[in-house]
Structures are given as C-alpha cells and as structure tokens.
Amino acid sequence: MALRKLGKDPESKTGGSPTVYLDEEKDTYLVQGWIVSDDVRLKQLDLPDHESVVEIPRRMVQFFEKEDRDRGTDV
Numbered sequence: 001m002a003l004r005k006l007g008k009d010p011e012s013k014t015g016g017s018p019t020v021y022l023d024e025e026k027d028t029y030l031v032q033g034w035i036v037s038d039d040v041r042l043k044q045l046d047l048p049d050h051e052s053v054v055e056i057p058r059r060m061v062q063f064f065e066k067e068d069r070d071r072g073t074d075v
C-alpha cells in the first residue's frame with residue numbers, strides 16, 4: 001500500500017493529529033482525527049454499522065484542495 005502523507009494540522013500543539021493521507025493505489029483518502037462519540041451528533045449521520053467517523057478542523061480541507069490542484073482536477 002502506497003500511503004502518501006498530505007499534511008498534518010498546522011495548529012496541532014503536539015504535532016500528532018489530525019493528519020490526511022492519500023492511498024495512491026486505491027485513489028482514496030485516509031483521515032486521522034478525533035473520535036466522534038457524542039450520540040446526539042452520531043444520530044444525525046446516516047452511518048452504517050460497518051463505518052465510523054472522525055472529526056477534523058475545517059482548516060484541514062486545504063490538504064484535500066491542494067491534492068486536487070496538484071492533479072489538475074476541476075472541483
């Protein structure tokens with residue numbers, strides 16, 4: 001598996017999270033973030049039993065957008 005780190009949260013105090021990765025073989029993103037355990041918020045999601053969700057700050061979107069620009073993809 002060829003994972004490529006796209007970026008870490010530039011405002012992380014510990015430098016460990018959140019992080020965005022690209023799986024170049026599968027052409028998918030992997031996102032390391034904070035576990036969402038608030039039942040009120042989880043009930044608002046259409047989340048199948050075999051899936052999970054993590055939370056990242058809005059500022060992390062820059063790493064997805066940068067990857068799209070680097071590929072020349074229209075968004």
